[in-house]
Amino acid sequence: MIPEISQRIQALAVSQTLAMSQRSSQLRSEGVDVINLSVGEPDFFTPDHIKLAAIKAVDDNFSFYSPVPGYMSLRKAISEKLRKENSVSFAPEQIVVGNGAKQALCNVVLATVNPGDEVLIPTPAWVSYFEMVKLADGTGVAIPSGIDTDFKITPAQLQEAITDKTSLLMFCSPSNPTGSVYTREELQALVDVLAKYPRITIVSDEIYEHINYTGNFTSMASFPEIADRTVLINGVSKAYAMTGWRIGYCAAPLNIAKAVSKLQGQYTSGASSIAQKAAEAAYTGPQDCVEEMRKAFERRRDLVVRMAREIPGLKVNQPMGAFYLFPEVSAYLGKSYGDRKIETSADLAMYLLEEGHVATVDGAAFGAPGYIRLSYAASDDQLKEAMRRIADALARLA
Ligand code: PMP
Numbered sequence: 001m002i003p004e005i006s007q008r009i010q011a012l013a014v015s016q017t018l019a020m021s022q023r024s025s026q027l028r029s030e031g032v033d034v035i036n037l038s039v040g041e042p043d044f045f046t047p048d049h050i051k052l053a054a055i056k057a058v059d060d061n062f063s064f065y066s067p068v069p070g071y072m073s074l075r076k077a078i079s080e081k082l083r084k085e086n087s088v089s090f091a092p093e094q095i096v097v098g099n100g101a102k103q104a105l106c107n108v109v110l111a112t113v114n115p116g117d118e119v120l121i122p123t124p125a126w127v128s129y130f131e132m133v134k135l136a137d138g139t140g141v142a143i144p145s146g147i148d149t150d151f152k153i154t155p156a157q158l159q160e161a162i163t164d165k166t167s168l169l170m171f172c173s174p175s176n177p178t179g180s181v182y183t184r185e186e187l188q189a190l191v192d193v194l195a196k197y198p199r200i201t202i203v204s205d206e207i208y209e210h211i212n213y214t215g216n217f218t219s220m221a222s223f224p225e226i227a228d229r230t231v232l233i234n235g236v237s238k239a240y241a242m243t244g245w246r247i248g249y250c251a252a253p254l255n256i257a258k259a260v261s262k263l264q265g266q267y268t269s270g271a272s273s274i275a276q277k278a279a280e281a282a283y284t285g286p287q288d289c290v291e292e293m294r295k296a297f298e299r300r301r302d303l304v305v306r307m308a309r310e311i312p313g314l315k316v317n318q319p320m321g322a323f324y325l326f327p328e329v330s331a332y333l334g335k336s337y338g339d340r341k342i343e344t345s346a347d348l349a350m351y352l353l354e355e356g357h358v359a360t361v362d363g364a365a366f367g368a369p370g371y372i373r374l375s376y377a378a379s380d381d382q383l384k385e386a387m388r389r390i391a392d393a394l395a396r397l398a
């Protein structure tokens, strides 16, 4: 008899970002020359001074269980970073380090959402938000936006989506998957609405803080009206090219930090001791590596946007942060390649992978069918070749 899988996990969607990336690695292992623009991760190596700190941690025998919420030295370094860079005040006791921002987010959702609670999620949204809410038996409520509003929601939309059951807002700027960055004024307008609803907790995912081309970053937690009920999420994956090290954190009101720590203590314990020491070096060491990578992403943004705008039918915004392009592709839906009919953006993403040999992600995975997502965290040469392949594959559709 085959063991049964719980309904909770049966109801969960597979992460499409990771699935597309695995599919592209599989094709590559079969000898197909695929360019992978599906998963969003910096293609840079972790800077040397951070790697050396990890080597030192091994030599210094940081091989024992770490404290559940993270080493105090790391939480102090994060508290200091938040004060200096974001003008927000979180004591080290309010910070819980976890296995990436992904775990930090999921911890907070599990620690705050009751069955039946509504969680507001501006869409397009990162693939995991809705699934995390599902795990907590909450109901994800989309607040939709499209390319015409630069993928930003309005205060009126936010106001309209709030009900008696709303407990959380999951917010992300710079945004995955659209690259949109809300200005301080736009954030203030949303905060003005939230100020009227003290029972709503705000989760602000700031993982792309440093991959930002506006020259400005405002943290949601810096608005005094909502500061005491805002949970800030961040980590080292994107800013320091450390996706595999798995270190992220929440900075939260003390009761949420304690609840998250209790959950993590039963679930995964403290994050990797070695990776925490590396993250501490990232926060306390020289920061020029962050700016160098940001500049490279900005140059690549300019390249892919220019090439995408030359492709007839693709509608492209000007992403101001993160490393994603989220073109609207509806002009190609309903077309065919031989017997192959392209009805949906999922069909198009599969066609681009199998016929164009470029891996992208279907917009539907982010709650936005009719779009696809490209990650431009790849070399300039790969990006040029990928955009050429996409242009050729799309031109073959009739
Ligand atoms: N939030 C967003 C918006 C992301 O794109 C990612 C991607 N990895 C994460 C959180 C999680 O990051 P990590 O777990 O690698 O820290």
Ligand code: GLU
Pocket: 015, 017, 018, 038, 039, 040, 041, 102, 126, 127, 128, 176
């Ligand atoms: N956040 C990245 C992405 O959206 C990494 C994969 C994931 O964790 O979903 O592609």
